[in-house]
Amino acid sequence: MEATSDPLLFLAMVAFISMSGALMPGPMFATAVHRGLEDGRAGIKMAVGHAIVEIPLIIAIFFGLEAILRNETVFAAIGLVGGVFLLHMGASMFRAKLDEPGRKDSKHGSVVAGIILTAANPYFILWWATVGASLVVLASGFGLWIVPLFAAVHLACDFGWFFVVSLAVNRSRTFWTGNRYRYLYGACGTILIVFALYFIYSSIAGLAG
Numbered sequence: 001m002e003a004t005s006d007p008l009l010f011l012a013m014v015a016f017i018s019m020s021g022a023l024m025p026g027p028m029f030a031t032a033v034h035r036g037l038e039d040g041r042a043g044i045k046m047a048v049g050h051a052i053v054e055i056p057l058i059i060a061i062f063f064g065l066e067a068i069l070r071n072e073t074v075f076a077a078i079g080l081v082g083g084v085f086l087l088h089m090g091a092s093m094f095r096a097k098l099d100e101p102g103r104k105d106s107k108h109g110s111v112v113a114g115i116i117l118t119a120a121n122p123y124f125i126l127w128w129a130t131v132g133a134s135l136v137v138l139a140s141g142f143g144l145w146i147v148p149l150f151a152a153v154h155l156a157c158d159f160g161w162f163f164v165v166s167l168a169v170n171r172s173r174t175f176w177t178g179n180r181y182r183y184l185y186g187a188c189g190t191i192l193i194v195f196a197l198y199f200i201y202s203s204i205a206g207l208a209g
Contacts, residue, residue: 007142011153014135018157021127027086027117029165030191033184034093035110036166037173042110043166047159049114054158057128058151061136072206075122079203082120086196093189122199 028046035042057065068074118124139150 007146007149010138010142010146011149014139014150014153015157017131017135018154019161021131022157022161025191027089027121027192027195028114028162030188031089031113031117032162032165033169034188035113036169037181037184038170039110040167040170041163042170043162043164044159045110046114046117046166047155047162049111049116050118050158050162051155052111052115053118054128054155055151057125058132058136058147058154061128061133062140062147075126076203076206078120078125079122079199079206082122083196083198083200083203085116085120086192086199090189090192090196093185093192122203 028050032043032046035046039045135150135154136147139146
């Protein structure tokens with residue numbers, strides 16, 4: 001990745017790359033939609049959990065941890081554990097009584113969900129071991145002072161996006177009634193299960209190869 005000498009241009013690039021990653025549908029998105037029905041601030045809370053994992057990871061990469069994150073065994077272990085967890089979450093959505101909108105289908109809060117969904121996603125780890133690591137290296141080229149700004153810009157994209165998702169779903173909850181409510185829960189559960197199976201398959205294939 002070619003370096004730029006303009007710190008503002010670099011931070012703009014970080015915002016663009018971070019936002020393009022945040023916008024990709026995945027387990028965090030599906031869960032933000034699901035939890036947003038009951039709590040318009042669920043996305044913010046999940047982003048807090050996401051940041052609890054991400055900030056130490058950024059610091060660790062700054063000190064050279066990305067080599068460990070690229071290890072196939074580490075990747076496979078995260079994928080297997082994450083896949084099993086996502087299967088559980090996805091199945092719980094299908095088991096929920098969808099005709100009871102006030103029902104809490106999980107004993108875990110949104111912050112905890114954000115932590116687990118982040119730490120259990122092998123492709124989140126892989127992104128930081130590759131694209132993220134390259135950005136951290138470029139950031140360090142400006143001096144230590146820019147690393148907190150880099151982290152703040154990146155995290156702002158996550159906070160902004162997941163807040164918008166959960167708030168939009170919550171504000172439109174009068175639309176999500178009856179079969180629409182069931183279909184939305186079913187879609188969220190399906191997304192989690194598809195990712196779960198993909199994580200598990202990728203992990204087993206990686207170990208077998």
